[in-house]
Amino acid sequence: MSVSTKPASGTRDFLPAAVAARRAVVGVVQRVYESYGFVPIETPAFERLEVLTSKYGDEGDQLIFRILKRRDALPALTPELRPDDLTDLALRYDLTVPLARVVAANFASLPKFFKRYQVQTVWRADRPQRGRFREFYQCDVDYTGTTSLIAEHTVIAAASEALASLGFSAFEIRLNDRRVLTGALELCGISPALHGATLTAVDKLDKVGISGVRDELAALGLGESTIDALAATLLGGGGRARLDELAARFADGSPTGAAGAKTLQDLFAMIDAAPVSGSVEFDPTLARGLSYYTGPIFEIRVPDLAGSIGGGGRYDGLIGMFRGSPVPAVGFSLGLERILVIMEERGMLPSEPTAAEVVVAVADEGLQSLALRHAAAVRAAGLRAEVYPELTKLGKQLSYAESVGAQWVIIVGKREADAGVVALKNMATGDQSVYPLGDAVAAMLAAHPTAAT
């Protein structure tokens, strides 16, 4: 019995074309992020369990992959044990909490404003479904060490320029502020104990519509008049005029809401004066799931696509959970998988084959070493080359060369070897000529001007 060859549920194997596409996209994003002064870090795949727990909310806690203790550290199994007694490590769930730990650990040696990007895999024990994976890449930028709105402006500008550089032309950046949400709930008289559940319902407006949200709010026990008030505050549409209107309402009833609205007004003014790629709009229903956000929050959406392809916000308390004293920070995370899916559907993906350009075919016995030397000479000239490893009919060797996408086949036969030449076949045209090896290499380079750089 052979073992199943499927990858684990919710994970994928990436074959060469997929790796090449992913690398090309990541390369563009990295170049843009570096142009803004962000520098790369990498953190381990797993963290001590206590680093990750209580950072992502109850639902997030359930979705963290935990690693079983090593056999010699595993306690005897008894019904009294809790599952967390079996584990002391867990897989990276996002890139923000590891960044917070790294900033706290290296605070004295890092620049005052540490601006890092990070492109690594994260793992979530979600139920796998179409387009949702248990293993996926995130591309994050984070700006730590300042409460200045230049930090918000910079991460938004960098993320939107990354999308623009990938070829996305129409996308919308939606802004809100956690304090605007808190202020609205305060104005409507909703008790703090219900804030989280209420925002989770409000956040679903796009998915379930206004009546769906009203049903969920009623199920939480909110009365008709409270729901009406909330609908008038948060569910009545977005836009800049709406933000100004909310700011005026908060002026009387909610200092928290007023602070949030003022921050957003200032951020909009800064974006007006120093524009970013994409349009920017106020969306009072935007809530973002993660519990660590404290100020402005944002999402990027692409037309005709449900859900966001990236988002982020300010989290001024998280690093302090590791450092003791707070360090302000703001970040933006792009979802690489969704970006790749859209780019593939829309034919935006670059195609950069990396397989051999030249296959050296061996037509007669005793010539394999000569073929290996020819391949080495072709490589030294800057072309990718391999030797067909078996003695077989030339037709099979040419078929193989075609299957890997080679543009040229060099044929080494006894007659050519005796004459000190090779036959060079152009796979696109079928033309075949006989040259000394050096001339064959020159002919290939002449037809392929980028190779020898």
Place this chain on the structure above:
Amino acid sequence: MSVSTKPASGTRDFLPAAVAARRAVVGVVQRVYESYGFVPIETPAFERLEVLTSKYGDEGDQLIFRILKRRDALPALTPELRPDDLTDLALRYDLTVPLARVVAANFASLPKFFKRYQVQTVWRADRPQRGRFREFYQCDVDYTGTTSLIAEHTVIAAASEALASLGFSAFEIRLNDRRVLTGALELCGISPALHGATLTAVDKLDKVGISGVRDELAALGLGESTIDALAATLLGGGGRARLDELAARFADGSPTGAAGAKTLQDLFAMIDAAPVSGSVEFDPTLARGLSYYTGPIFEIRVPDLAGSIGGGGRYDGLIGMFRGSPVPAVGFSLGLERILVIMEERGMLPSEPTAAEVVVAVADEGLQSLALRHAAAVRAAGLRAEVYPELTKLGKQLSYAESVGAQWVIIVGKREADAGVVALKNMATGDQSVYPLGDAVAAMLAAHPTAAT
């Protein structure tokens, strides 16, 4: 109480300089591997447990990190449970077993000879110690689909050229064959049940010396005369003459040993005719730990360094464990961590800073948006630029620019803004001049000719 900021035991955080060094090294290795026609794949961090177990020997099985089942799939904890009842997924332990699974899963659509490289992290629950980590990168090349020695030649040539391209000049490739080892044990009359333990002892010759190995063999219950015979066969030194001598001995007593010796003689002849970087030698004590090897095995060693920096071999049975019918294969794995440690100690690492080249300092209130626009213009010209985010003394802003390694500071003050100019400070020389922004950009580019490419 704040949480500890240490990474998990045996893992490391990589700060920007370390990431840059790692990327530069991986880039060189990838370029060489691609020049040989190898193409990249990536596989998931975790596999179904059954994919990994029984592939690495008993010791390896113990070192696989297992992932705890999700709460809803976890059985009630009772003393009757075995630890493996608690887990159904495990972290990647090497890159060879995942490759074997991928080749079996995609056999019909892959080229007849699938030649892949893979640079990913692996995890082993080893006891952490100096230079030994629980998370580390491997760089593997594997050549599947043929028993031709061109496959061995190709993976050895590619791995040794990768090291040469990184700047290693003196290194030695040691060759042996699993069948030579089996043949030697057969000649000495050692029962098959003791082959594994005997080879483990022989493999330690470099570490414990000949008398240490003899002690270990005696502890296995081997008699004095058997140990003498083994010492004369395997422990009497290496070299090509030694290989020919063993081949002659096998001709009478061990068809398995004879086949292994003949293969190595043919491989040496091919390397003589088509040389690879580095010297190549026969080492009859080389055993390699992993249980899946079936033919030639190899290691690369650097002078003055205990242990190998890479190794591999032929494993003609592994893919068949997933596919049902066998697919021959041979691979070579470079240990990136050891390569990086040596390159750092020897000053061989390239230094490629990626932080901002230009910091835009803001000297007066109300100018942050102008500074953001200036930074955007500098970026558009191909230089990495950031804005100092806070209003503070110019001296602090200059110190920050120095701390990130910026070569230039653009100073935006009220007087300059009114005059439509900026002050440009060269951080290396301290020189400062006033220009229109476009001229300042031109001055920076003139001093930094590679930026705008």
